[in-house]
Amino acid sequence: MTEHRDLDELLRVIEGDAGCTAGEAILDAYVELELAGEDPARVFPGTAIHLKSCPGCQADHDGLLDAARRFAGVSPE
Amino acid sequence: MSSESTTTTGSHTVRAAADSESELWIKRLRPGHPRHDQTVSRLHDVLLRIAYHELSRRRGRLDSISGPEFDDLANQAADDALVNILRKIDDFRGQSRFTTWAYKFVMFEVSGKVARHTWRTHPPSREALTWDRLPDSLASGPDDRLEQREQLRALSVAIGELTDRQREVFVAIALNDVPIDVLALELGTNRNAIYKNLFDARRNLRASLADSGHPVLDEGQS
Numbered sequence: 001m002t003e004h005r006d007l008d009e010l011l012r013v014i015e016g017d018a019g020c021t022a023g024e025a026i027l028d029a030y031v032e033l034e035l036a037g038e039d040p041a042r043v044f045p046g047t048a049i050h051l052k053s054c055p056g057c058q059a060d061h062d063g064l065l066d067a068a069r070r071f072a073g074v075s076p077e
Numbered sequence: 078m079s080s081e082s083t084t085t086t087g088s089h090t091v092r093a094a095a096d097s098e099s100e101l102w103i104k105r106l107r108p109g110h111p112r113h114d115q116t117v118s119r120l121h122d123v124l125l126r127i128a129y130h131e132l133s134r135r136r137g138r139l140d141s142i143s144g145p146e147f148d149d150l151a152n153q154a155a156d157d158a159l160v161n162i163l164r165k166i167d168d169f170r171g172q173s174r175f176t177t178w179a180y181k182f183v184m185f186e187v188s189g190k191v192a193r194h195t196w197r198t199h200p201p202s203r204e205a206l207t208w209d210r211l212p213d214s215l216a217s218g219p220d221d222r223l224e225q226r227e228q229l230r231a232l233s234v235a236i237g238e239l240t241d242r243q244r245e246v247f248v249a250i251a252l253n254d255v256p257i258d259v260l261a262l263e264l265g266t267n268r269n270a271i272y273k274n275l276f277d278a279r280r281n282l283r284a285s286l287a288d289s290g291h292p293v294l295d296e297g298q299s
Contacts, residue, residue: 028173
């Protein structure tokens, strides 16, 4: 099973993947839903799938979620 | 791969209108507002803090960089993010707070600059891009079952049958852990194009293995 699981991961393809460009456009809205305690996968299923497979977009997502949490409520004053 | 656009419309719960703080940011960042310059400066300060924070989070990819070079990278990321934000401010639709939208530009700049730094200091080796044989971590050992050895042999053949670009991308990312943005720089393209190549390569390899009688079992299947 280990070998199978490794190969499954190496060749993982999840249909419905929205790709990088689609996710970049809505990443802020995606993160905002997470911050509000909602499930972003209901609204952006293709990006939820994509974030499981693309390490580059996953890093951007994790960074944005962290920044939006830590630096929330910054006013222009 | 599918588009996300059809799912972003309709009655879904996405912030429909900007909150008052976001409206204030947008109003003051418009050219001609009496507090425009102060607000731009305030935004730059915030973006710089975000850039430092994010660069620190990704420090593992920046090994030797420190001091003035680190400061320079943070400042460049904040400067470039600010330029993009001001250029695209009319694109802000209130689907998030203004600050969340703005911070997104810092993430993209940091990603790009970290990748460029890695590419300059540790470009992918020729071995990481060329296909010779399955890496030792995958190659079958003497105790492996015949079925597994045959599956890996079929995978090896299938990799050889990919298009040149699909093979190059699969070998670099999946087998040699080259970061996707670094590979995009190396090949003179962008993350999305590389991801599409990788997606297609994986799908073709799965299909080839299935066609040759060695399907990859999904997790949970026996």
